[in-house]
Amino acid sequence: MILLGPPGAGKGTQSARIVERFGIPQLSTGDMLRAAVAAGTPIGLRAKDVMERGELVSDEIVVGIVSDRIEEPDARHGFILDGFPRTVKQAEALDAMLAGKGLALDTVIELKVDEAALLERIAKRVADTLAAGQPVRKDDNPDSFKTRLVAYRQQTAPLSDYYRARGLLKVTDGMKSVDEVTEDIARLTSVPAA
Numbered sequence: 001m002i003l004l005g006p007p008g009a010g011k012g013t014q015s016a017r018i019v020e021r022f023g024i025p026q027l028s029t030g031d032m033l034r035a036a037v038a039a040g041t042p043i044g045l046r047a048k049d050v051m052e053r054g055e056l057v058s059d060e061i062v063v064g065i066v067s068d069r070i071e072e073p074d075a076r077h078g079f080i081l082d083g084f085p086r087t088v089k090q091a092e093a094l095d096a097m098l099a100g101k102g103l104a105l106d107t108v109i110e111l112k113v114d115e116a117a118l119l120e121r122i123a124k125r126v127a128d129t130l131a132a133g134q135p136v137r138k139d140d141n142p143d144s145f146k147t148r149l150v151a152y153r154q155q156t157a158p159l160s161d162y163y164r165a166r167g168l169l170k171v172t173d174g175m176k177s178v179d180e181v182t183e184d185i186a187r188l189t190s191v192p193a194a
Contacts, residue, residue, distance in 0.1 A: 001189070002081045004159055005111030006152045007145060008118040008125075009174045010181060014111070015080050017182050024078040032065045033057060043068060063093045067101070078106070087155050088162050108163040109185055111174030115149060 001018070003011040015026045036044030037051070043064040047057050062084060070079060085091040098104055122145050129136050138144065163169040172184035 001078065001106055002085070002108045002163075003111065004108060004156070004163075004169075005113060005174055006115065006118060006157075007148045008121050009111040009113045010178065011082070011111060013178055014109075014181060014185060015082060018080055018185065021186075022078065024080065025074050026080045026082050027066065027069055027075070027084075028082040029062055029066065029084040032069045033062070036065050036068065041068060059087075059090050059093050062090070063097050066094065067097050070101075070103075085159065088158050091159055091162050105163075105168055107170055107189055108159075108168045109188060110160055110169060110171045111181065112171055113174040117175060118149070119145065 003015060005011050018024070019026050033044075033047055037048045038044070043061060047061050047065065050057050050061065066081070066084065069075065081094075085094050095104075119142060122140055122142065126136050126140050129140070160169060170188040172181060172188060174181060176184070
């Protein structure tokens with residue numbers, strides 16, 4: 001499963017609920033990359049070399065890391081991809097890799113949200129974080145958030161059409177309450193809510 005939606009749409013919150021309900025891992029490409037480098041796997045060593053040169057890790061390496069990770073026992077009954085794919089090119093590479101393993105995505109859930117309301121959500125999150133005496137995430141300032149939204153619209157939003165054309169995209173209103181979105185995702189994936 002893949003969850004799509006702009007920054008602040010609630011993907012992380014919903015992923016955590018899906019992980020808890022189904023006992024499947026949430027696979028973060030950043031976490032997997034760091035783990036592969038630390039473990040010294042062949043693909044991890046390639047990634048380490050690229051990162052040490054200060055370059056971005058290629059789609060090929062990221063797909064290789066995802067490929068290795070989904071072979072682990074905890075992913076045998078499914079997984080949620082977090083932070084990947086971000087582009088149609090990456091989605092095509094992911095599809096090819098999964099097909100080579102005799103696998104395919106079951107569903108892609110898009111959390112549709114109002115971007116103006118997202119800016120209000122981020123402002124509230126910053127206020128709540130500061131009130132709790134905790135540090136604010138660097139990417140939670142309004143200017144940074146607006147930049148992330150632009151990048152999402154340009155690079156990642158086209159994935160909606162890509163997955164819609166393959167009959168995998170299901171859409172829910174991400175502006176509903178957290179519990180209502182969880183219920184919608186359960187309904188859209190034909191799995192009863194907990």
